Amino acid sequence: MITMTKDTMEIVREQDVVPFRNRVKELATKIGMSLVNQTKLITAASELVRNMLKYANGGKVTLELISKAGQSGVRLTFTDKGPGIADIQQAMQDGFSTGRSLGLGLPGTRRLVNEFAISSVVGEGTTVTVTHWKNGR
Amino acid sequence: MDTNTTARLLLRKKQDILVNWMENQLADDTLRDDLISNEELNKQSEELLDGLLKAVSHGNFENIYSPEYEQTLDTLGDISITRARQGFSPRETNLYVLSLKQALTDVLEQEHLNDPALLYKEVILINKLLDNLSIATFETYLKGREEVILRQTDELNEISTPVIRVWDGILALPIIGTLDSSRTQIVMENLLQEIVNTGSSIAILDISGVPAVDSLVAQHLIKTVSATRLMGAECIISGIRAEIAQTIVHLGIDLSNIRTKSTLASALQIAFEMLNLQVRKTGQTSVTKLLR
Numbered sequence: 001m002i003t004m005t006k007d008t009m010e011i012v013r014e015q016d017v018v019p020f021r022n023r024v025k026e027l028a029t030k031i032g033m034s035l036v037n038q039t040k041l042i043t044a045a046s047e048l049v050r051n052m053l054k055y056a057n058g059g060k061v062t063l064e065l066i067s068k069a070g071q072s073g074v075r076l077t078f079t080d081k082g083p084g085i086a087d088i089q090q091a092m093q094d095g096f097s098t099g100r101s102l103g104l105g106l107p108g109t110r111r112l113v114n115e116f117a118i119s120s121v122v123g124e125g126t127t128v129t130v131t132h133w134k135n136g137r
Numbered sequence: 138m139d140t141n142t143t144a145r146l147l148l149r150k151k152q153d154i155l156v157n158w159m160e161n162q163l164a165d166d167t168l169r170d171d172l173i174s175n176e177e178l179n180k181q182s183e184e185l186l187d188g189l190l191k192a193v194s195h196g197n198f199e200n201i202y203s204p205e206y207e208q209t210l211d212t213l214g215d216i217s218i219t220r221a222r223q224g225f226s227p228r229e230t231n232l233y234v235l236s237l238k239q240a241l242t243d244v245l246e247q248e249h250l251n252d253p254a255l256l257y258k259e260v261i262l263i264n265k266l267l268d269n270l271s272i273a274t275f276e277t278y279l280k281g282r283e284e285v286i287l288r289q290t291d292e293l294n295e296i297s298t299p300v301i302r303v304w305d306g307i308l309a310l311p312i313i314g315t316l317d318s319s320r321t322q323i324v325m326e327n328l329l330q331e332i333v334n335t336g337s338s339i340a341i342l343d344i345s346g347v348p349a350v351d352s353l354v355a356q357h358l359i360k361t362v363s364a365t366r367l368m369g370a371e372c373i374i375s376g377i378r379a380e381i382a383q384t385i386v387h388l389g390i391d392l393s394n395i396r397t398k399s400t401l402a403s404a405l406q407i408a409f410e411m412l413n414l415q416v417r418k419t420g421q422t423s424v425t426k427l428l429r
Binding site for chain 2: 014017018021035036038039040042043046047050094101102104105107108109111112
């Protein structure tokens with residue numbers, strides 16, 4: 001797997017969400033992703049970035065254009081220094097939320113993107129990595 | 138070193154300082170005589186210098202937030218804001234304040250040429266003071282700009298959520314842009330108020346202009362629909378594009394309790410049906426009507 005471009009963005013306020021989404025859209029358009037896949041990726045990015053703001057008061061996102069076996073894609077890594085998630089399995093269940101929301105952010109995001117990885121240490125923070133390929137497979 | 142002596146010296150030399158400062162400004166490349174006349178500049182500079190010398194006459198060169206600096210800071214604030222309006226760049230405004238530093242140190246240099254140690258201390262003092270004042274200027278400038286931005290944000294939120302009465306008893310609400318918590322609040326308030334005002338029984342929320350529907354936006358929409366129902370009105374969500382529909386399904390958001398339509402036109406049709414209204418083509422064209 002090759003990384004073609006790499007870029008990071010700090011997310012600290014709600015106002016940072018829109019520019020961030022636009023940046024993701026730019027990357028997705030650049031590699032010619034279809035509208036449906038673009039929307040899926042942007043929505044997933046939006047979910048994760050909102051989580052980061054709500055539970056960890058913000059964090060950092062790394063945006064990468066990657067290529068693997070002739071296929072290009074976008075990879076986003078969300079890193080925060082928030083409270084962390086005690087039970088990841090529980091957090092990945094539909095309808096579970098500690099913040100009175102729909103509880104669809106994490107499980108929904110996993111269904112929206114091609115690859116999804118999450119790791120978290122209580123008291124240290126959470127890292128979520130999502131990858132979406134150009135053809136959505 | 139006695140700061141009072143320095144202050145008295147500066148006060149005595151006020152005229153020299155002003156002349157020196159004005160000369161510096163007039164000779165500078167960045168002078169904007171297109172924006173401010175020389176007389177005006179002279180008047181402004183004299184007022185600022187007067188205030189500053191009055192403030193330092195208490196021997197305080199350090200803390201610009203003490204009461205004796207109030208007048209100076211006010212004058213500086215006024216200058217900063219009017220200059221911003223007149224079209225000066227922040228750099229030009231700041232240079233204006235900093236050019237006073239040169240004028241002040243020049244006078245001190247002439248006076249204390251044979252006492253370098255004292256001169257050094259005095260120059261350091263003046264430097265600190267003027268740096269602080271230039272920071273204060275910049276802060277005022279930024280504050281002025283931020284106020285404008287905040288006001289615009291509020292206005293934008295108000296403008297971008299119109300409630301339109303499309304038919305007797307039917308309201309339409311086109312939502313354009315990102316739907317966040319504060320926006321939803323405004324949308325909901327406007328909508329509920331308009332339902333009361335017009336006695337409408339159907340509201341159409343059109344989300345064609347919402348770029349992405351994530352779970353937070355969906356939650357806001359569901360809340361708005363619930364609130365509308367509590368008021369006894371029915372809510373239809375229109376403008377769900379194909380890619381948005383797929384995303385909502387993958388996210389696992391359940392909108393099955395809400396009436397949704399892909400276009401505003403089809404939502405309007407449903408609304409007509411609910412009100413037992415029909416839109417029909419008339420038998421004759423208007424031309425034949427005219428001929429008769």
